[in-house]
Amino acid sequence: MDDVIIIGGGPAGLFASFYSGLRGMNVRIIDVQDKLGGKMHVYPEKIIWDIGGLAPKPCYEVIEDTVKQGLHFNPEVNLNERVVDIRKIAEQHFEVETDQGHVFESKAVIIAIGGGIINPKQLDIKDAERYKLTNLHYVVQSLKKFKDKDVLISGCGNSALDWANDLSGYAKSVTLIYRKADIKGYEAMRNLLEQLEVEKLPNTHIHQLIGDESQTNIDQVVLENIETGEQTVRHFDDVVISHGFDRENTLLNQSSTKVDMFNEYSIKGFGNTATSIEGLYACGDIIYHEAKAHLIASAFSDAANAANLAKLYIEPKAKPEGYVSSHNDIFKESNKVVMKKYL
Numbered sequence: 001m002d003d004v005i006i007i008g009g010g011p012a013g014l015f016a017s018f019y020s021g022l023r024g025m026n027v028r029i030i031d032v033q034d035k036l037g038g039k040m041h042v043y044p045e046k047i048i049w050d051i052g053g054l055a056p057k058p059c060y061e062v063i064e065d066t067v068k069q070g071l072h073f074n075p076e077v078n079l080n081e082r083v084v085d086i087r088k089i090a091e092q093h094f095e096v097e098t099d100q101g102h103v104f105e106s107k108a109v110i111i112a113i114g115g116g117i118i119n120p121k122q123l124d125i126k127d128a129e130r131y132k133l134t135n136l137h138y139v140v141q142s143l144k145k146f147k148d149k150d151v152l153i154s155g156c157g158n159s160a161l162d163w164a165n166d167l168s169g170y171a172k173s174v175t176l177i178y179r180k181a182d183i184k185g186y187e188a189m190r191n192l193l194e195q196l197e198v199e200k201l202p203n204t205h206i207h208q209l210i211g212d213e214s215q216t217n218i219d220q221v222v223l224e225n226i227e228t229g230e231q232t233v234r235h236f237d238d239v240v241i242s243h244g245f246d247r248e249n250t251l252l253n254q255s256s257t258k259v260d261m262f263n264e265y266s267i268k269g270f271g272n273t274a275t276s277i278e279g280l281y282a283c284g285d286i287i288y289h290e291a292k293a294h295l296i297a298s299a300f301s302d303a304a305n306a307a308n309l310a311k312l313y314i315e316p317k318a319k320p321e322g323y324v325s326s327h328n329d330i331f332k333e334s335n336k337v338v339m340k341k342y343l
């Protein structure tokens with residue numbers, strides 16, 4: 001039996017894994033994705049500024065470091081497995097069932113599922129699926145791919161505007177289309193966009209994608225003005241769709257053990273990361289408590305709190321908080337390896 005099962009391998013789950021290891025507990029992380037890092041994979045190229053103590057850096061570097069830290073104490077990791085049920089059998093005995101038919105047992109459970117399983121809203125157009133492996137994108141994984149390209153971006157939320165900003169001046173041309181008459185994103189972002197070379201086409205949507213000879217790449221796009229019905233055919237090298245995300249959060253509704261919810265999407269935190277069920281804790285975007293900020297930094301703080309509570313639940317006589325890492329014996333050997341770099 002594991003000491004702690006952590007459901008979700010985003011920043012909250014990964015730091016909960018590290019901190020549980022620091023507190024001497026053995027851990028299993030389960031995530032439905034094929035990789036650790038959670039939602040940060042939606043914006044790998046964005047520069048992250050707001051994690052305390054970290055100089056601004058691209059998110060893919062934050063992912064790399066967060067994963068490395070989360071795996072430091074060698075947790076068991078089950079990827080590509082969706083948790084479908086949590087059952088509290090008795091005190092210090094939980095069962096966590098996945099869609100792969102596994103039932104894992106643990107003494108405590110930490111839920112770190114963010115907003116649930118998120119998937120970009122797909123373009124509902126004939127043949128769109130076919131181009132997903134080539135030049136139809138739902139996430140900008142790497143800016144380099146777009147250098148000197150004619151890029152079409154569909155959408156007017158913050159992510160769409162972000163990408164338009166990032167690609168302007170880097171791609172050969174950027175065209176932004178959106179169904180409404182006005183752009184929705186933050187005011188500052190809209191103002192910034194005004195100053196950049198981005199062609200903006202309001203009241204416009206994608207009517208059709210036309211493939212090249214091989215039918216594996218989009219060659220042209222039929223754009224349609226929703227108000228007038230007028231259609232224009234344009235060539236683009238790449239098409240980026242940014243229509244928001246579908247969220248799937250059935251776990252908490254369907255789970256045998258029910259936790260009190262704050263609203264449809266958030267578990268109610270009691271104090272901080274304790275839930276209404278003893279032995280079951282929650283951290284990161286999925287929990288709401290009064291000190292909550294929906295930031296990676298806040299996910300880390302929640303995670304340490306959840307790991308401390310799990311420790312106390314399993315060992316009521318343990319110290320309420322772990323020793324800080326700078327004088328924690330658990331790092332004695334690892335410190336020698338790290339120090340080599342500085343000697």
Ligand SMILES: Cc1cc2nc3c(=O)[nH]c(=O)nc-3n(C[C@H](O)[C@H](O)[C@H](O)COP(=O)(O)OP(=O)(O)OC[C@H]3O[C@@H](n4cnc5c(N)ncnc54)[C@H](O)[C@@H]3O)c2cc1C
Nearest residue numbers: 008010011012031032038039083113114116284285295296
């Ligand atoms: C475009 C964008 C930009 C952002 N920029 C910043 C920024 O600059 N700075 C900042 O601090 N924050 C930023 N955020 C917010 C930040 O990404 C989140 O606050 C953070 O990722 C929350 O971490 P988490 O671990 O709680 O959840 P997530 O990162 O969402 O991770 C949850 C994990 O749980 C898994 N999961 C869900 N359900 C199940 C299930 N049933 N079974 C198994 N696994 C499951 C998911 O696959 C996922 O890997 C941004 C968010 C977005 C969308």
